[in-house]
Amino acid sequence: MKPFTPEIDWNDTVISIRGLYKSFGANHVLRGVDLDLFKGENIVVLGRSGTGKSVLIKIIAGLLKPDAGTVNVLGQEVPDLGTVELRELRLKIGFCFQNGALYDSMTVGENLEFPLKRNDPKMTADQRRRLVDIVLEAVGLSQTINQMPAELSGGQRKRIGIARTLILRPEIMLYDEPTAGLDPITCTEINTLINEVQKRFKTSSIIITHDLTCARATGDKIAVMKEGKFIRQGDFDTVFSEGEGDELIREFYDYNFIQ
Numbered sequence: 001m002k003p004f005t006p007e008i009d010w011n012d013t014v015i016s017i018r019g020l021y022k023s024f025g026a027n028h029v030l031r032g033v034d035l036d037l038f039k040g041e042n043i044v045v046l047g048r049s050g051t052g053k054s055v056l057i058k059i060i061a062g063l064l065k066p067d068a069g070t071v072n073v074l075g076q077e078v079p080d081l082g083t084v085e086l087r088e089l090r091l092k093i094g095f096c097f098q099n100g101a102l103y104d105s106m107t108v109g110e111n112l113e114f115p116l117k118r119n120d121p122k123m124t125a126d127q128r129r130r131l132v133d134i135v136l137e138a139v140g141l142s143q144t145i146n147q148m149p150a151e152l153s154g155g156q157r158k159r160i161g162i163a164r165t166l167i168l169r170p171e172i173m174l175y176d177e178p179t180a181g182l183d184p185i186t187c188t189e190i191n192t193l194i195n196e197v198q199k200r201f202k203t204s205s206i207i208i209t210h211d212l213t214c215a216r217a218t219g220d221k222i223a224v225m226k227e228g229k230f231i232r233q234g235d236f237d238t239v240f241s242e243g244e245g246d247e248l249i250r251e252f253y254d255y256n257f258i259q
């Protein structure tokens with residue numbers, strides 16, 4: 001299990017969700033979600049395909065409106081925000097997509113500079129280069145600055161994807177299946193990197209995964225979603241301890257290892 005993370009501020013919630021409901025017609029996807037993400041904390045969200053994890057993330061980012069409930073992110077009630085406020089809020093949220101979302105026609109360095117050019121056109125080339133150097137060093141890939149994404153391994157692409165998200169210094173990181181499709185050693189490296197990012201950049205994170213090894217290594221808290229709500233939240237051992245494992249948790253555990 002992940003060791004206790006002293007950096008977590010248990011008095012400061014960066015995301016606080018209460019009584020969240022979302023349906024699409026007769027498809028009742030979220031049915032009473034409650035969640036607190038504390039400053040500096042990593043929460044892992046586990047759940048079968050189609051349980052509503054992506055819908056939850058989209059509501060947090062203001063891309064979907066909930067039917068009922070409150071969604072407070074960094075002190076703001078997301079469903080009430082206008083377009084400009086939402087844009088500002090999204091700059092504080094870093095999305096790490098499964099494929100790294102790199103542009104194949106740009107070098108690693110250009111990929112990393114891209115969000116800086118878009119968000120701060122006044123930044124000088126020197127300033128951009130300094131920030132590129134910092135995030136590349138943070139993910140351990142300084143030597144790849146002039147390489148093309150096609151020349152990178154899957155694990156390296158993930159790292160560069162994380163670096164590209166970090167370069168805007170988000171307060172919240174959202175990782176979508178960070179270890180999907182990677183070999184076990186590379187998975188371990190990515191898990192370590194997620195924890196390093198948490199400490200070094202003082203980020204709070206939501207990590208969506210089906211990978212229980214990733215969940216155990218990176219999650220200060222595990223939240224298991226089933227049928228539109230969290231059926232259990234706690235540290236890994238508490239959630240999966242045999243004695244306390246109820247039928248729903250065992251089902252999920254089996255699902256993970258049988259898939």
Ligand SMILES: Nc1ncnc2c1ncn2[C@@H]1O[C@H](COP(=O)(O)OP(=O)(O)OP(=O)(O)O)[C@@H](O)[C@H]1O
Pocket residue numbers: 024027029047048049050051052053054055056
């Ligand atoms: N914009 C939408 N319109 C209609 N239905 C939607 C929409 N977005 C999601 N859904 C439905 O909501 C349900 C939950 O989808 P979601 O993508 O959140 O699942 P998930 O838990 O992220 O799954 P996976 O692990 O496969 O990514 C699915 O039944 C999906 O079809």
